[in-house]
Amino acid sequence: MRKYDLVVIGAGPAGMTAAIYGVRANLKVLMLEKLAPGGQMINTNEIENYPGAGKVNGSELALQMFEHAQELGVEFDYKTVTKIESIEDSKRIYTEEDDEVIEALTIIVATGTRPRTLNIPGEEEFKGSAISWCAICDGAKYRDKDVVVIGGGNSAVDEGTYLATIAKSLTIITDLELTADPVSCDYLRSLPNVNVFPYKRVVEFVGKGGEFTGIKFVDKETGENEQVIECDGVFEYIGAIPYTDFLEKTTILGSGGFLEVNERMETTIPGVFGAGDCNSKHLRQVVTATADGAIAAQEASAYIKALRRKEV
Ligand SMILES: Cc1cc2nc3c(=O)[nH]c(=O)nc-3n(C[C@H](O)[C@H](O)[C@H](O)COP(=O)(O)OP(=O)(O)OC[C@H]3O[C@@H](n4cnc5c(N)ncnc54)[C@H](O)[C@@H]3O)c2cc1C
Structure with missing residues (x-):
């Protein structure tokens, strides 16, 4: 069974930022994506409000983020997550593509939304x-x-x-x-x-x-x-539905199927975090997705440190 410190589900701006912060915190990180890395940025002609990037084509910004994550050593796989399980201090991730079960200490759900x-x-x-x-x-x-x-x-x-x-x-x-x-x-x-x-x-x-x-x-x-x-x-363009169907049997979803998280991006399941558009939040933008991803990864790292302290 493949084992990771952190599995990030979704490679949009939230997931890619979480993965970058995760490896920079010395975590072994796997990022899973069912389509192409970049999330909704790929379908955006011009992004004009991401600080420092000026007027940038969405696909270009997506590629830059993905290359950044890969250069830092984030492992990446094309997989559609269908179920997660939390068994004591360990998480299991199941996918549509095969029977492989991936194990992780922490999960960040960054699966975004689809159009209403x-x-x-x-x-x-x-x-x-x-x-x-x-x-x-x-x-x-x-x-x-x-x-x-x-x-x-x-x-x-x-x-x-x-x-x-x-x-x-x-x-x-x-x-x-x-x-x-x-x-x-x-x-x-x-x-x-x-x-x-x-x-x-x-x-x-x-x-x-x-x-x-x-x-x-x-x-x-x-x-x-x-x-x-x-x-x-x-x-x-009348709003969005979160890609959280695969979490239906868990307790972490709130109204409209969005993930309920606190300011540390923690869900009610210890070690499972939410980031980006799939969270219940007011402003869904690239900049807020990346911010959520950074916070979630930082908290995942703190959670793992606490787990390891408990073990010794
Ligand atoms: C038309 C349009 C224009 C926009 N323009 C701007 C703009 O100009 N500026 C701005 O800041 N924001 C803009 N946004 C919003 C911005 O794109 C989103 O807020 C941002 O992409 C959210 O990032 P995310 O990582 O949370 O989710 P997403 O970008 O949606 O990425 C989520 C990823 O998770 C993957 N995924 C979903 N379910 C699974 C699963 N079960 N297993 C594996 N992978 C999964 C998806 O395929 C996707 O790649 C725009 C959005 C749209 C739709």
């Missing part, structure tokens, strides 16, 4: 064709076309700004106002091809003969004033 969906008529039919959750992946096919973004938070505004440089027109439909940082909101509103519809609720993705034609929305409060906007594609 609306679950309204037409979504199932048009998802992956006219409906997307990734502007950087699918934005290019809407050059000089009409695009709608649903949502008004940081992701909607940042990705909307990117899409506005490609599309002929960009319509933002949100059930509140734009709630991203004011500078970004003002800039987006100032663009000549952008139109914002606040306090609306999207009720249907409309099609004709199997072809997507637009979206239907109503006033959020009254459900009245039905309107249809014709467009070629839609991007949904």
Whole structure:
């Protein structure tokens, strides 16, 4: 059985930072990732608010973090974690790929989130064709076309700004106002091809003969004033669901399936920590994910030191 001081689940910015801090604290660290290292940064066109990095492409920042972790000696494996177990002072990690059981003294869960969906008529039919959750992946096919973004938070505004440089027109439909940082909101509103519809609720993705034609929305409060906007594609940015299904049988999840942690990133299971977007928290950004990762790894190291003191 492979044995580690620390197994980090997820190689987004939280997990990569945790792994870096872990090896620098002299821990034997394994980082597991089910897709490509980088997490959501890979699908972000430009990150402009990570201190010191200036305006940087998300994939580039992801690669820099991954190379940094590897240079310091973090072991890495492509695996999807399906279950963790805590047996006295030892943790066991099970994966989808094979029957190997990995043992660790500590675990940091840094599995991030996936996009929330609306679950309204037409979504199932048009998802992956006219409906997307990734502007950087699918934005290019809407050059000089009409695009709608649903949502008004940081992701909607940042990705909307990117899409506005490609599309002929960009319509933002949100059930509140734009709630991203004011500078970004003002800039987006100032663009000549952008139109914002606040306090609306999207009720249907409309099609004709199997072809997507637009979206239907109503006033959020009254459900009245039905309107249809014709467009070629839609991007949904309406929040996130944590990748924590594999922890369902544990006691560490709070509301919405997010991990409940204290300020030291400790969960209620000793030796299991949470970091990044999968935690219950207010601001989900690269900088807060990396901060959580650093704290979690530091606490994992302190936990292991205490375990070793107990043994002698
Ligand atoms: C469109 C968009 C634009 C954004 N723009 C910005 C921005 O400009 N600036 C900014 O600071 N932030 C931005 N963010 C937010 C930022 O990307 C996230 O806050 C950050 O990536 C969270 O990092 P994380 O490590 O917690 O999670 P993630 O980046 O989500 O990484 C989690 C990783 O865990 C892996 N994983 C999940 N489950 C398992 C499992 N069971 N086993 C193994 N691996 C698993 C996932 O595949 C993923 O790679 C944006 C987000 C989006 C969606």
